[in-house]
Amino acid sequence: MQRWLTVERRRQAAHVIARIYGIYADLRRWWPWYLRGLIFMLALDMLVPAAPRAPLGPPQTVETIKPHVCVHTRLIEEVEEWKIQRSLELTRALGAETIVEFFPWAYIETAEDRYDWTQADRIVSHARNQGIRIIARMGLVPAWARPDPAEALTTLNTLPPASYADFAAFVAEFAARYAGVIDHLIIWNEPNLAFEWGYQSVDPAGYVDLLRAVYDQVKVANPDAIILAGALAPTLEPPGSPHGLNDLIYLERMYQAGAADYFDALAVHTYGFTEPAAAESHPDLLNFRRAEQLYAVMQRFDDGDTPVYITETGWNDHPRWTMAVSPSQRIGHTIAAFRWAEVNWPWLEQMCLWVLRFPLPTLSYPDSFTLITTDFQLKPIYHAVQAYARGFPQTETLWLPPPAAASP
Amino acid sequence: MAAATRRRFALIAVALALVAALIWLAVDPSRRESAPLFRHGALRIGVDASYPPFAFLADDQLHGLDVDLGRALADELDIPAQFVLLGFDGLYDGLQTDQVDVLISALRIDPGRQVHYSLPYFDAGLALVSAAGRDFTTMAALSGHALAFEFGSEAHSEANRWLRRIQPFETRPYELPAYALDAVRLGHADAALVDAVSARLYLRDQPDWGAQMSVVRPVPLAIATRIDRLDRALAVNEALAALIEDGTVAALIDRWL
Known part of the structure; x- marks a missing residue:
């Protein structure tokens, strides 16, 4: 065995030496061509346009006459920094002083106590540069804080009670890092939907436990922090439904579980769906004025002085979705909604449209909630909201009348 | 067979077994169990x-x-x-x-x-619809002609992209996809750009209209x-x-x- 190895090793060594010599001989013979090839490749590389850079310019301010106009952005998944900057420039040009942006726990604390703030810092610095205030939405659970996948199939929304303290610690870290810059924090998203609660049964009391875990820690980290709770999905799902729970019932149960002591403002999601902005609200109806139904619940629990932030609202103009309207109706309803809120809802702080733009299209009807396409085309709805927020006249006719003898 | 050769075969066999074991361990347990295709019986x-x-x-x-x-x-x-x-x-x-x-x-x-x-x-992509026999089956054919679409829709965005790529054409935005198709049928536009589903549903309701439809952006x-x-x-x-x-x-x- 010893002898065989020795012979084999000798053979291998001789083979390696021969290969090295072969490369050396090749280089001696062909080096002028290798050099030319290298120069050619470098020249080609110089022809490729460099990725646009995104240096911070002079600090900007938002010009608006409607400070309640706000828009939800999706910047956290944006790979290229210039697109973050461009999105925020367009937000400023829209006349929106405030954005809601998602800061997923799973993206930042990828391992326990190991934080990567790169993308969050980038968003914050560009937003500040444009004079835009951020409301941060917190959620999504990193793998290390979820149940063992061998025991249960989980999603990024699966937050076991055993991990509430870890989530609270993360939110407190976030609050401390951005104190004075981001003081508004939404705790979780639509916990009244089963899939947003990790496909577990929705649990208002469990959500209040989460608020309780977060509240005091965050106040220590940033005494000026405003904790926004709720962000409930508008839905009529009855108790016991596997899909979720009616937002009005869920909010009532939150109060019954003692939620009032653990939030400073209510985040509200209210969509117009197929109805105009001024359509009457009713507990059995989903429309824009459902926000009034939620506020009525707050009043019933003697919490009417707590401010309300609409952190998601809007209409969809997809041609197929049953809950959509036409693009022209969408514009009319959206502007009417801003006016309605301005005149009738003194308890409202902000009204944030879902959604400015997606970094990647969803390839289905959610794309028809955007104000700007993925390739930065401004949709007519963008111009309409801008005209409202900045007081621009909009007298131009946007579409043609139906052709003669048109189909209804 | 010489002892050295036997040893070499034995080493190769052990190496292969190790590789197979590693591959087996790397495969997700649910796949190893040869789970039934549809274990809920439906x-x-x-x-x-x-x-x-x-x-x-x-x-x-x-x-x-x-x-x-x-x-x-x-x-x-x-x-x-x-x-x-x-x-x-x-x-x-x-x-x-x-x-x-x-x-x-x-x-x-x-x-x-x-x-x-x-x-x-x-x-379900975007389709160009025009009267049968007209040559409006591609973007390039539209230069100098009139294109109808639904205002604010995906087709509107696509038409804006086309305006940057080909010689100018007239744009005719309407409130609904059906109006854009009406415009073509009634001679107010040369072609309409609408989603394939809207186009098929409209053409089904207009069986007497000799129209052609060509998907220009597949989905x-x-x-x-x-x-x-x-x-x-x-x-x-x-x-x-x-x-x-x-x-x-x-x-x-x-x-x-």
Whole structure:
């Protein structure tokens, strides 16, 4: 065995030496061509346009006459920094002083106590540069804080009670890092939907436990922090439904579980769906004025002085979705909604449209909630909201009348 | 055989065994257990029922192209179909958490998703519609002509992109896709750019109008299965291929569109 190895090793060594010599001989013979090839490749590389850079310019301010106009952005998944900057420039040009942006726990604390703030810092610095205030939405659970996948199939929304303290610690870290810059924090998203609660049964009391875990820690980290709770999905799902729970019932149960002591403002999601902005609200109806139904619940629990932030609202103009309207109706309803809120809802702080733009299209009807396409085309709805927020006249006719003898 | 050669074979055999063991360990346990294809005894189909004519609720019953396709697929696989209603946002999470075996919900193939997609069963892309015999089947043919579309729609955005790429053409935005198609039929525009579903539904209601339709930006729709169930993906794909081959899929499309 010893002898065989020795012979084999000798053979291998001789083979390696021969290969090295072969490369050396090749280089001696062909080096002028290798050099030319290298120069050619470098020249080609110089022809490729460099990725646009995104240096911070002079600090900007938002010009608006409607400070309640706000828009939800999706910047956290944006790979290229210039697109973050461009999105925020367009937000400023829209006349929106405030954005809601998602800061997923799973993206930042990828391992326990190991934080990567790169993308969050980038968003914050560009937003500040444009004079835009951020409301941060917190959620999504990193793998290390979820149940063992061998025991249960989980999603990024699966937050076991055993991990509430870890989530609270993360939110407190976030609050401390951005104190004075981001003081508004939404705790979780639509916990009244089963899939947003990790496909577990929705649990208002469990959500209040989460608020309780977060509240005091965050106040220590940033005494000026405003904790926004709720962000409930508008839905009529009855108790016991596997899909979720009616937002009005869920909010009532939150109060019954003692939620009032653990939030400073209510985040509200209210969509117009197929109805105009001024359509009457009713507990059995989903429309824009459902926000009034939620506020009525707050009043019933003697919490009417707590401010309300609409952190998601809007209409969809997809041609197929049953809950959509036409693009022209969408514009009319959206502007009417801003006016309605301005005149009738003194308890409202902000009204944030879902959604400015997606970094990647969803390839289905959610794309028809955007104000700007993925390739930065401004949709007519963008111009309409801008005209409202900045007081621009909009007298131009946007579409043609139906052709003669048109189909209804 | 010499002892050295025997030893060499033995070493190779041990190395191969090690590689095989590593591969076996690397494979997900659920796949090692040779789990049954559809262990719930039915084809559990996730569907968003807010999207006619693909899936919608009427009189508490599910209807639509995707629903009929799901039933046909289950028949082909020789198991019962069981529909699970999910919202669009929850479709892929529902698949990932094993609440459904497949998603049939007018899903466009999205390379960013960690799932297996089947063969496409329908193209829901943007289509140019013009009078039969006119040469408006591509973007380039529009220069100097009039294009109708729905104001603010995906077609509107696409027309704006085209304006940057070809010689100018007149744009005629209307409030609804049907108005854009009316404009072509009544001679107010040379072509309309609308989604293929709107175009097919309109043309079905206008059987006397000799029109042509050409998809210019394809959007294939497909069935999704879990990434860790290749066996299931292959079975679904094979069944769908059979349904395409025997004309079932085409008949269902004609029925709904």
